[in-house]
Amino acid sequence: MDLPHLLWIAVPPWAAVVFFAVDLVIRLLALGTIPHNRRPSAAWGWLLVIFFFPILGGLVFLVLGRADLPQARKDKQREAAGLVDAHGPGTGDREVQEMPDRLAETVRLNQHHGAFPVAGGHRIEILDDYDTALAAMAEGIRGARRYVHFQFYIAVADASTEPVIAALEAARARGVTVRVLVDHLGAAGYPGYKELVRRLEAAGIDWRRMLPVRPWRGQYQRPDLRNHRKILVLDGTVAFTGSQNVIDRSYNKKKNQRQGLQWIGLMTRIQGPAVGHLDAVFATDWYCETDDMILDTDQRVPGTGPAPDADPPGELVCQVLPSGPGLGQESNLQLFNHLFATARRRITVCSPYFVPEDSMYNSLRTAVARGVEVELYMGETSNHVLTHHAQRSFYEQLIRDGIRIHLYQAPWVLHAKFVLIDDDTAVVGSSNMDIRSFVLDHEVNLLVAGEQFVDRMDEVVAGYREHSHELRLADWLARPWYQKYADNTARLTSALQ
Known part of the structure; x- marks a missing residue:
């Protein structure tokens, strides 16, 4: 007699009945609940998983099936949005009137979904070389006099990022306020993350994990809801944002290095009103992680507006577009x-x-x-x-x-x-x-x-x-x-x- 047959005989009849009953109940519940307010393609995807693997699929759906933040987190986001003066530099009325109709419609659509007002007077430099972008951010931090706001999905300490991390340490040592946000699960799996944490702590830099998943400390939400933003703001006069993380271009994984993989990123260096708006995004995320709203008494983001010795503004029109769970779906x-x-x-x-x-x-x-x-x-x-x-x-x-x-x-x-x-x-x-x-x-x-x-x-x-x-x-x-x-x-x- 083969092993499966022996195992089947060994299972009590009542256990088999319970198993099949649970299996059927999971399938029926999934069929009537998963499609609720979900696009059909997503509903079919989850139903396929659950119908193939009812118990395992049901458990996975309970953990990953709801693209939403905890209510307390959403309340903090709304509170922060109310405190941040989104109508700071440039209300955008003149810029919108001067735009082609199709572009003006785009701006209005964005503002409907929580984007900042469009504003003119920007100078934007494109940094399409990976190492050049890291060097430019390090140079900017070294020149900061009042504060540095550093927010990246992935940031580690390694040979390539040493100029950036050393610049953060030096800024803190000379009395500059340095605040650092790093996504918890986004960065934690990469070599160099623990060294970054050690150096931030040793330097006395105020830092937080974004969207931490540490249920033993009461910190939990759907694990794959992440903060994927890359923002660096210096004194409210210069900002960097784009697609590049602060990590070696091999991402420090041995498998990547064996294959010779090298990342190509793109960052922008910005001067103009959008700097204050990017700072507002940072301030909102900082508040969600710390309960500390870093606003001046005039209810604006710290340092918003150009410093007296800032470079002359440019001519580009720009709008900052934050998005994510709790900010209007899609x-x-x-x-x-x-x-x-x-x-x-x-x-x-x-x-x-x-x-x-x-x-x-x-x-x-x-x-x-x-x-x-x-x-x-x-x-x-x-x-x-x-x-x-x-x-x-x-x-x-x-x-x-x-x-x-x-x-x-x-x-x-x-x-x-x-x-x-x-x-x-x-x-x-x-x-x-x-x-x-x-x-x-x-x-x-x-x-x-x-x-x-x-x-x-x-x-x-x-x-x-x-x-x-x-x-x-x-x-x-x-x-x-x-x-x-x-x-x-x-x-x-x-x-x-």
Whole structure:
């Protein structure tokens, strides 16, 4: 008699009845509860998991199935939003009146979802070299006289980041107020994180983990709701934001180093009213982690506005766009769909993780049908296997729809995140093109209006194109069957939230 048969005989009849009853109840409960206020594709994804693995899938859904923060956390976010004067520098009325109608509609859509007022007078420098961006941030911190606000999804102490970490320590030693926010689960798994914590503590720097998952200390929310923002504000006069974390470009993992993987990021250095708005985003997140609202008596963010010796402002129009759980669901998805629907000449998208939601896919294919040129820039390789295979599952459809796909050659990992529309509109920041950035993560992006900025971004794109190859349909269809199987299987997870 075989082992399964022996085990079946050994199970008491009542236990078998209980097991099958629990199995059936889980399936029936899932069928009637999971679709509630959830997009059908996400509901089908969860139902598939639970119907295959009822008990395990049900437990996973209880932990990860609700894309929402605890009520206490949402209350703090709303309270902070009420304290921060979002109508600080530049109310945007004049800028909006001078914009083309389609761009003015975009600005109003963003403000409806909690974005800051649009403002003019910005100077924005694009930093598309990884080491140059780290060096520029270190130099900025060394020049800070009053305060440094440092917020990154991933930050560690290693040889590449030493100038930045040493600059933070030196700033604190000379009496500058230094506040540091680092995402808990985002950074904790990387070599160099513990060393960063040790050095921050030793230097007496005030720092906090963002969205900590430490239930033994009463700190818990859905573990994969993360703060993905990258913000550095110096004295309220200069800010950095973009897609790059503060870590060596190999991300310090032995597997990455064996494969020779090297990340390519993109940061912006900003002067103008958006600095105060980015500082407001930092202040809100700081308040959520510390209960300390770092506002001056006039209810503005510390140091908002240019210092007397600041460089002259530029001419770019800019709007700061925070998004995330508790800030209006899918605000960045609605922004991108609106931009794609109103584009007239071209759409250029660069994202390391491009797993389009149904409405985004339809917006892009409709744009092509209207005669708009659509190009996607993505990495040939990635460190996130499941997301990468889910992304690959869309390539055939995209190419057949007339969308050109450029894959940046391995072992480089293209990690820049931006969208260019026609000749005058750009969105740059931390947001990917997947359900995680649309629903689960706190992100911050910049909407920039101005041909000068878009021309500079086109230079970046031209550099990417030189190191990329355009994916052809015949070559893609010829890939091995096991890769197709992995791509198709991973696609089933793309809508889970």
